[in-house]
Amino acid sequence: DSGVTQTPKHLITATGQRVTLRCSPRSGDLSVYWYQQSLDQGLQFLIQYYNGEERAKGNILERFSAQQFPDLHSELNLSSLELGDSALYFCASSVGGRGRSGNTIYFGEGSWLTVV
Amino acid sequence: GEDVEQSLFLSVREGDSSVINCTYTDSSSTYLYWYKQEPGAGLQLLTYIFSNMDMKQDQRLTVLLNKKDKHLSLRIADTQTGDSAIYFCAESTYSGYSTLTFGKGTMLLVSP
Numbered sequence: 443d444s445g446v447t448q449t450p451k452h453l454i455t456a457t458g459q460r461v462t463l464r465c466s467p468r469s470g471d472l473s474v475y476w477y478q479q480s481l482d483q484g485l486q487f488l489i490q491y492y493n494g495e496e497r498a499k500g501n502i503l504e505r506f507s508a509q510q511f512p513d514l515h516s517e518l519n520l521s522s523l524e525l526g527d528s529a530l531y532f533c534a535s536s537v538g539g540r541g542r543s544g545n546t547i548y549f550g551e552g553s554w555l556t557v558v
Numbered sequence: 559g560e561d562v563e564q565s566l567f568l569s570v571r572e573g574d575s576s577v578i579n580c581t582y583t584d585s586s587s588t589y590l591y592w593y594k595q596e597p598g599a600g601l602q603l604l605t606y607i608f609s610n611m612d613m614k615q616d617q618r619l620t621v622l623l624n625k626k627d628k629h630l631s632l633r634i635a636d637t638q639t640g641d642s643a644i645y646f647c648a649e650s651t652y653s654g655y656s657t658l659t660f661g662k663g664t665m666l667l668v669s670p
Contacts, residue, residue, distance in 0.1 A: 444600070444602070444603075470581065475657065475658075477658075484660060484661075484663070485646065485648075485660035485661045485663075487657045487658065487659070490657055498657050500657060521636060532600065534601075534602065546603065547591075547603070548603060549593070549600050549601035549602075549603070550600055551599060552598035552600050552601075
């Protein structure tokens with residue numbers, strides 16, 4: 443158990459709909475990351491938050507958004523869903539937010555999203 | 559840009575050693591990681607190595623880093639059937655922030 447909690451574990455929804463994925467980081471971790479894992483693209487970094495502020499942005503679509511709340515939990519909002527958005531969405535957390543700080547990043551078990 | 563390459567598949571017999579290889583392109587990588595993903599499960603951090611180290615050993619795992627060739631390997635000694643999984647190599651991309659760039663993963667199949 444990494445200490446990173448994600449809900450829901452599985453989600454099936456229709457095209458055009460909107461879903462919210464939730465993540466609670468490990469106790470004491472200030473950074474939260476979102477990654478998408480799909481068969482064709484592999485593991486892709488989406489976005490990072492550090493202590494409530496957006497820190498880095500990767501291959502995140504404009505239809506997707508995220509935020510980190512004062513209690514440090516994070517939500518990833520996916521809207522106008524398409525079949526191609528079906529994937530495993532991982533949340534990860536770490537203590538710090540900078541690459542040279544010896545930052546170890548721990549992953550949750552992921553949320554499986556199926557768009558039908 | 560950053561790119562991490564891994565071979566897609568490795569098959570070994572139980573008790574043998576497994577060596578999973580990875581190459582990366584970003585010379586500013588400071589940390590390199592190995593993660594394990596079992597079927598239907600999340601990513602488990604196995605080990606990581608600083609870019610100024612050549613080797614790191616942790617029980618059955620040995621990580622070797624050749625920074626000149628940008629080559630990373632993970633050796634699993636006495637491989638067990640429970641080691642069957644997908645292994646991901648990742649580099650910490652220094653853009654000022656610690657995001658990870660992953661390879662596509664190597665599927666390790668251990669047969670009895």
